[in-house]
Amino acid sequence: MTEGHRSGCPINLSLEVLGDRWSLIVIRDIIFGNRRHFRDLMAHSQEGIASNILAARLKTLLAAGIITRADDPTHKQKGIYSLTEQGIELLPVLAQLSSWGYKYLPVSEELGIRAKLLADGGPKLWAEFMDELREMHLGVKRKHKGPSVFAKLRAAYEAVLAKQKKK
Amino acid sequence: MTEGHRSGCPINLSLEVLGDRWSLIVIRDIIFGNRRHFRDLMAHSQEGIASNILAARLKTLLAAGIITRADDPTHKQKGIYSLTEQGIELLPVLAQLSSWGYKYLPVSEELGIRAKLLADGGPKLWAEFMDELREMHLGVKRKHKGPSVFAKLRAAYEAVLAKQKKK
DNA sequence: TCCAACTGCTTGCATATTGCAACTGGTTGA
DNA sequence: TCAACCAGTTGCAATATGCAAGCAGTTGGA
Structure with a gap:
């Protein structure tokens, strides 16, 4: 699998794994949609x-060590x-990608x-969210208190949906 | 509306422009190599x-408003x-992509x-660099004083090269 | 017990994108 | 005059993507 890389540049190596139209979409849905x-x-x-x-992407993300797969006991x-x-x-x-897209x-x-x-929350909010993701995906209890960032994001999304429906 | 787009999600829209193996490589070389x-x-x-x-990527980056092209008077x-x-x-x-790649x-x-x-410099260093890029690409005088981030990055790269040559 | 609905995929095939090498038409400086 | 330089284009083969259908199981309800 690990054949020759085009170069040892970190940006290039990242793109060799994630540089396509779907990989980051899948990761987005796992992170924000908890799919x-x-x-x-x-x-x-x-x-x-x-x-x-999807099957092909999951395979490469698995091989790259970005996700893992476990059997569901149910x-x-x-x-x-x-x-x-x-x-x-x-x-x-x-x-960052999302911020940039939002702006332009x-x-x-x-x-x-x-x-x-x-974007408004900045790196501090991201760190809190990552802490939650560690709880959801790795089973590590989160350290920060207060309402879940995951829930806040979802609530905001649904609030906009509800508002749109009203119109 | 979002005609021709897969969805109105900012991450998806960003990937529709930049989600391939080459676009960000080209932008990297323009930014860090001043090519x-x-x-x-x-x-x-x-x-x-x-x-x-390269020709195809420059065309799409041009169309997306990420770069411009001007005739060289020389x-x-x-x-x-x-x-x-x-x-x-x-x-x-x-x-961020570079940071992640560097780590993993x-x-x-x-x-x-x-x-x-x-990565060590963080958002503050990025802002200084962007200020310099505005000078280099848009002709806007940079506000921050002190040594150029662009030069510092290049010097560090060449220092490593020199060190490797010695070995 | 039977069966429809659900599970994570795979297969076949058409189309689109990428990659390589050669080539084009023009410009420049010695 | 002419070789080197300039920004690309062209033709073609290899690879990746996208779509629809299918597969071998598993599960839950009647």
Whole structure:
């Protein structure tokens, strides 16, 4: 699998793993949507990822050590995908990318609210969120108190949806 | 609305522009290597980008408003590529991606030093660098005093190279 | 016990993108 | 005059992506 790299530059190496149209989308859905099963990731995807592409991406993310796969005790065929520490630390990358997109691209209101909150919260909020992700994916109890960032983001998203429905 | 887009999510929209193996490599070389001409970008690339792919990427980056192209007064055929403000603000994205790669991927020493300095410097250093990039690409005089971040990064890279040569 | 719905994928095939090498038409400086 | 330099383009093969259908199981309800 690990064949020759194009160069030893960290940006290049990162792109060799994540530089395509889908990898970061999958990680986004795991992080922000807490989608942990194959069909969860496939069916609820805003962008409509195809099953063969999802399977291929999960395989490479697994091989890269960004996610892990465990059997689900409630269903013999179900697998649970979890982030590793390495995967959790992609949050700042996603946050910056999301910030940039929010500022310069035609983002929809309901999907942009998350970007806004993340950008406004800055690195401190990201750290809290990563702490929560460690609890959700690695089973490490989170240290910070107060309301969950994950829940706050989701609530904000749903509030926008509700507001739009009213109109 | 979001015609032609997979979704209005800022991460997705960003990936639709930048989500491939080469776009961010080109931007990296413009930012950190100050490569402003076609052949500069092609010949000195660590990864060996092909001319047709470089041409295609420059076209899409141009269309996306991330770079601009101007004629070079010293040579009728030369074009000078410059970053827009939108392009300059990709620096934090590159910095995070670079940080992550530095931590988790088999980065070479000489190419990793830049990642380390950027990560250690944090958002404050990035802001200074972006200020310099505005001077280099937009003609806006930089506000901060002191030594150039661009020069510091380059010097550090060359110091590592010199050290390796000695061995 | 039977069966529909659900599980994580795989397969086949058409289309789109990438990568390589050669080539183009023009410019510049000695 | 001419070799070197300039920004690309072209043709073609290899690879990746996207879509629809299918597969071998598992589960839960009647």
